[in-house]
Amino acid sequence: MPCLRLACVALLAVLSMQAQGRTLQARIAKVSTPVATLEQVRVRLDWPADATEGELMLQAAAVDAADLGYRWRHVSWHCPLQRTGPDSWRCDGVLRSGRSKALRLALDLGAASTDAVLSDGPARFAVRRSAATPDLTTLDLTRVPIVWLQALLAQAWSEGQLKAGTLDGRLSVETSTGRPLRIAGALTARAVALETADATIAAEHLGGRFDIDYRKTPLLTLLAVDGELRGGEFLAGSTYVALPDSPVGLRIDGMQRPGQGWQLPTIAWSDGDALVAEGSAAFGTDARLDALDIRARSANLEPVRQRYLSGQLALFGLGEVALDGAADLHLQVQDGRLARADLALHAVDLRDPNDRFGFGNLEGDVRYASNGQVDSELAWQDGKLYGLDFGAARLPLRSNDGILVFREPVVLPMMGGRLRFEDVSLRPPAGGEGLDLRFALDIDGVDFGQVSKAIGLPAFQGTLSGRIPQARYARERLDFDGGLSMRLFDGTVEFTSLALERPFGTAPSLNADIAFEDLDLMRLTEVLDLGSITGRLDGRMDELRLVDWTPVAFDAQFRSDAAAAKRERVKQRISQRAVQNISSVGDASFVSSLQGRLIGLFDDFGYARIGIGCRLANEVCRMSGLDGDPGQGSVRAGSVRARSEQDGFTIVAGAGLPRLNVVGYNRDVDWPTLVERIAAVGKGDVKPVVE
Structure with missing residues (x-):
């Protein structure tokens, strides 16, 4: 009753x-x-x-x-x-x-x-x-576990699960007949933790003070929250926010009708100079974002990366990038898809702490529209990519029905030469597909000496040129069609099958095939400080794979080119110092059929052929020489002693008197050990082995 x-x-x-x-x-x-x-x-x-x-x-x-x-x-x-x-x-x-x-x-x-x-x-x-007030109930909360409010939260957000935290405050509950249920008052939250079942939304250690006004009828639910957050962190999709200890103002007005998602006609956020934003949003019944219209400004970008952008930037391997300057953003989402984005940058500096890249004094704007056409322009004063400096550039942009393109080719000065970008198009992530970037690239006259110095290589001299008819970046992988050509040591080096994975992410990897033709051995050995070798060199490095810029696999073969040397009337000679260094690197000895005891008296020797190879896999280098396939294990030079005939491979086949052959005996060499030997050659820390 x-x-x-x-x-x-x-x-x-x-x-x-x-x-x-x-x-x-x-x-x-x-x-x-x-x-x-x-x-x-x-x-x-x-x-x-x-x-x-x-x-x-x-x-x-x-x-x-x-x-x-x-x-x-x-x-x-x-x-x-x-x-x-x-x-x-x-x-x-x-x-x-x-x-x-x-x-x-x-x-x-x-x-x-x-x-x-x-x-x-x-x-x-x-x-x-x-x-006296039968329709009014007052609730006082003192250190109340927030999980006690789980059922009340479920009324507004069924997916949310409260995990930890406490609440203090006072609420009034009005239950007048014929009027909405109303819950209003002020609450202080401490160390709040929550998450959804799929973990797409989560929070830890949130704190703050809020004025709350909640009203509910069978046809409409209204919610107003006005207050400030202090500390804590939360994740929404790929957006990670780490709040400062200083107060961050927050205001949200929301409404929900039966069978519909929440509408938020008012959203306001105030975090000092770091970020001020206001706008509106709408969510579907599954809590997914349907619509968004928000304007934001940062007068100081320095704290923005750590507080608001680390999650998004981490998707591109840029989670630790340093920002400085100011920016404005207007963002619109319709039907769950990005409809418009206007980003204006003001004297922005962007630097990677690992020195992989950087841009100085970024100015201008980038405008995107999913429908129609809109133009914008972005410029920078200077830049750097993996130690390579490039000059000022201007990017004339156009958004054409959801695709960002360059309105005209862009020329970028770099290391005494230039890069020319053509047919650039960028499609932002949409419909479950990630970022898709495509372009064509001309490289003309880049000084490889400057490049070598910048990336820590020996002082190679030459120029880098070539054309890549199309390159595509998608799913964290950059693939190049065509190849690059480089004039180096009076010969050519061709790069093909180029692909770069996670260029700015964890453990970036590079794949390539490289062909060497007619390199001047004298100029090469002078730069490498290997000793003196005259003649010409051809070679290949197939299926090269670098992980975090360290070689983990390749199949390399290098051979002297006697025909080219003869054609150019270049004598094929090798100095005793070069023999010592090759012997050290190749785990070899040098021998002669007749004059073994006299070899140490000569400064250089004639040679007929030079050949060395390495097939790297699982940190083991399978060595080979002039004998071809490293798996054959035979030596054709009759002047080499029995031991080499059984398990050695010839690296240098001598010619003339005294005749000198360099023979390697260990086909399987630990790659880190081999790298140490090469480093020792550069320092001059090698000794000859004479048999």
Whole structure:
């Protein structure tokens, strides 16, 4: 039977008067209040004769506070009932609901007011109702675990799961007949943690103070939040935000209709000079972003990367990039897709702390529109890419139906030459597809000597030129069609099958095939400080793979070109120092059929052929020489002794007198050891081995 608060007071009064010296029970099918409904209620009161108090047992099969989202089953409350006045009672005891943890409930019930306190250790949730304002309930929260509000949160956000944190504050609940349920007041949150089941949204250690106004009718739910956040971090998709300890202003106005997602007509964010933003948003029933219109400004980009952009930048391997300057952004999303983006940069410096890249004094804007055409222009004063400096450039941009293109070719000065970019098009991530960038590239007259110095190579001299008809960056991989050509040591070096993975990410890798033709050995050995070798050199390095710019695999073969040397009338000679260095690197000895004891008396020797190879896999270099396939293990030079005929390979085949052959004996060489030997050659720390 329906029973209001005063009727319940009267019931307890009757029970207490009639229970003197006996036990009374009451069964109530239903108790309805504006806040909650109790079903199948049983009340039992034991009050011994002449006793000052009785024992009250209250049980309910179900307690539903539907508007607040709370539903309890098998509720029981046992407490000593005391009369505190003519029309007032107090009962303080243990409250249980099913298998949930037992709590303590203290109830002060009088003709003028009702006070209830639910507690668990230091956590205290107090409810007060007054007969003078029967439609108003006041809630006081003291160190209340935020998980107690899970059901209330689910009313507004069913996917959210509260994990940790506490709340303090006061809320008023208005339940006037014919008017919306209203919950309003101020709350202070500490160390809040929450997440969704799919972990796309999560938060840790959030704190703040908020004024809240929540209203609900069968046809409309309204929510207003106004306050400030202090510290903590949260993740929404790939957007990671690490809040400062200083206050960040936040205002959100939201509305939701049955069967629809939340509409947020007002969003405001204020984080000092770092970021100020305002706009609106709309979400689908699955909490995915449907629409967004937001304007943001940063007068100081330096803290923005750490606080707001690290998650997005990390997708491109730029999570630690340093920013300086100012920027404005206008962003629009429609139907879950980016519709428009206007980014204006003001004296922005962008630097990678690992010195992989950098741009100085970025100025201008970048405008994107999914439909129609809009032009913009971006420029920088200077830049750097993996140690390579390039000059000022201007990028004339055009957004054409969702594709960003260059309105005209762009020439970029670099290391005494130039790079010319043509047919550049960029498609932003959309529809489950990531960023897609395509371009053609001409390289003309780049000084390879400057390049070598910048990237820590020996002082090679030459120029780098070539054309890449198309390059494509997608799924963190940059593939090049065509190849690059370089004039080096009076010969040519051709790069083909170029591909670069994770260029700015973790462990970037490079794949390429390289062909060498007619390199001047004299100029090459002078630069490498290897000794002196005259003649010409051809070679290949197939299936080269660098991981984090360290070789992990390749198949390399280098051979002297006797025909080219003869054609150019160049004598093929090798100095004893070069022999020593080659012997050190190739795990070899130098021998002669007739004059072994006299070799140390000569400064240089004639040679017929030079050949050395390495097939690198699993940190082992499978060595080979003039004998061809490193797996054959035979030596054709009859002047080499029996040991070389069985398991050696010829690196240098001598010619003339004294005849000198250099033979390697260890085909499988540990790659780190081989690198150490090459480094020792550069330092001059090698000794000859004479047999």
